[in-house]
Amino acid sequence: MPAPYPEEFRRRAVHAVREGEPVAQVAARLNIAESGLRRWLDREEVDAGRRPGLPSEERKELAELPRRNRKLEMENEILKRAAAYFAQENVLPI
DSSP: OOOOOOHHHHHHHHHHHHTTOOHHHHHHHHTOOHHHHHHHHHHHHHHHTSSOSOOHHHHHHHHHHHHHHHHHHHHHHHHHHHHHHHHHHTOOOO
């Protein structure tokens, strides 16, 4: 998988198309795939609210939620085991 292009590079490419330069010409000049440039254009429209969809920030947050959930579940399990361990120590003999 190729390394992602810098955000500034993407913004300039999108701006060039928005200024009226054809997608194919911008893609050829920057040596990138037309399909990639079209995806950047679509993503920019969604982020700007001109098109329905999930904005980039919300997409990142949704991707992070399962990882945070797993971490919290592990921490919860550790706390349960620690509480059970300390509860056993505090039991008085009969």
